[in-house]
Amino acid sequence: MNPDFQIKKPKDLAKINSNDLGELLWWSYQFGITPEKLLTLINKLGNSSEKIKQELGL
Numbered sequence: 438m439n440p441d442f443q444i445k446k447p448k449d450l451a452k453i454n455s456n457d458l459g460e461l462l463w464w465s466y467q468f469g470i471t472p473e474k475l476l477t478l479i480n481k482l483g484n485s486s487e488k489i490k491q492e493l494g495l
Contacts, residue, residue, distance in 0.1 A: 453484045468493055
């Protein structure tokens with residue numbers, strides 16, 4: 438299995454690294470949304486995990 442496709446916990450929990458598929462999958466799971474939805478929110482709000490949480494009402 439290619440390690441690029443494994444879910445992995447981010448090193449920096451304050452920022453979402455949308456260039457790392459493993460981290461993107463981890464954040465998607467944490468927020469309960471699809472990676473596509475998460476990318477849409479990142480494009481709208483930036484990569485702050487706190488801003489994304491607030492937008493999702495978490």
